[in-house]
Amino acid sequence: MPDAIRAASLLPEAAEEVLETMFFTSAAPAENPRPGAGRALAVRVRFEGAPSGTFGLAVDEAQARRIASNFLGAEDEAALTGGQITDVMCELANMICGSVLSRLEANATFDIERPEPLDGGEEFPPGLDARCYLDVDEGTLALAIDFDEEEP
Amino acid sequence: MGFRVLIVDDSPAMRAVVRRVLEMSGFALEECFEARHGGEALRIMLRHRVDLVLTDVNMPVMNGEQFLLRMREHDPFSHIPVLIVSTDASPKRRQRMSELGASGYLAKPFFPEALRTAIERVLEEQHA
Numbered sequence: 001m002p003d004a005i006r007a008a009s010l011l012p013e014a015a016e017e018v019l020e021t022m023f024f025t026s027a028a029p030a031e032n033p034r035p036g037a038g039r040a041l042a043v044r045v046r047f048e049g050a051p052s053g054t055f056g057l058a059v060d061e062a063q064a065r066r067i068a069s070n071f072l073g074a075e076d077e078a079a080l081t082g083g084q085i086t087d088v089m090c091e092l093a094n095m096i097c098g099s100v101l102s103r104l105e106a107n108a109t110f111d112i113e114r115p116e117p118l119d120g121g122e123e124f125p126p127g128l129d130a131r132c133y134l135d136v137d138e139g140t141l142a143l144a145i146d147f148d149e150e151e152p
Numbered sequence: 153m154g155f156r157v158l159i160v161d162d163s164p165a166m167r168a169v170v171r172r173v174l175e176m177s178g179f180a181l182e183e184c185f186e187a188r189h190g191g192e193a194l195r196i197m198l199r200h201r202v203d204l205v206l207t208d209v210n211m212p213v214m215n216g217e218q219f220l221l222r223m224r225e226h227d228p229f230s231h232i233p234v235l236i237v238s239t240d241a242s243p244k245r246r247q248r249m250s251e252l253g254a255s256g257y258l259a260k261p262f263f264p265e266a267l268r269t270a271i272e273r274v275l276e277e278q279h280a
Contacts, residue, residue, distance in 0.1 A: 021261035022169070072165060073172055087165040094163070094210075095260050098239025102259075109245045112210045114162060 004147060007104055011132045011143045014099035019136065023092065024070040030133040030140055042118040043093040047101060049110035053147035055097035063139030064089055090115035100145060154182030160193045160207035160219065170206060177268040190219025197229055209238040217252065224253040233274045
């Protein structure tokens with residue numbers, strides 16, 4: 001099983017690259033995480049390969065709307081539907097997950113499953129330990145990755 | 153005459169972004185089709201002429217690898233250039249897709265210019 005601490009250390013650079021390249025959103029490691037006051041939007045992604053595991057992200061809804069607007073090039077941020085925002089967050093999770101795995105195991109291939117939005121307004125994807133926080137615009141993006149226990 | 157593109161990705165947001173980049177890049181687009189997976193893409197290709205396919209790898213129902221394999225086995229589609237657009241940047245995956253007949257590979261995330269350059273390269277090779 002790969003080192004979860006090393007994987008967590010790769011999360012910020014992978015997320016920064018993805019956010020700045022395709023979501024036109026600047027990001028930097030958060031020294032004092034400040035989760036948004038509003039309801040959070042969380043997404044979880046399963047990946048299968050060597051290794052297998054789960055990646056997750058969570059961000060407050062207002063920040064998610066801004067990120068979605070940047071990605072889609074929307075003229076009116078307020079006009080975006082909840083479905084569009086969720087879909088963009090799923091794509092963001094997909095890209096960050098793929099980017100982290102490529103950095104972690106350059107010669108391995110992975111099957112990344114369709115990202116799954118989580119109900120319940122979680123401030124953080126539940127059940128995932130290796131985590132980090134990034135400051136993005138006016139909010140905080142929480143990221144986490146965990147690997148499955150290997151069969152003995 | 154413009155060319156006809158088929159974008160294959162299970163994410164509506166990603167399809168919208170790729171379509172927007174294509175429209176803003178100055179390509180002579182005649183038509184832009186969209187499909188959620190390989191099976192849907194094949195059905196579109198049976199009904200419409202397609203000059204270029206941009207496809208993701210990880211998709212439900214029929215993934216990019218299965219889709220490319222079916223295209224290369226099916227004579228009317230075997231010559232159509234396919235650009236892979238995937239989060240999987242591993243050399244192993246690139247090699248596998250190349251062996252299956254992919255014309256190019258672009259890893260996500262990418263700058264809009266990189267998509268335009270990759271498409272231009274694929275189209276140039278097609279007409280070389």
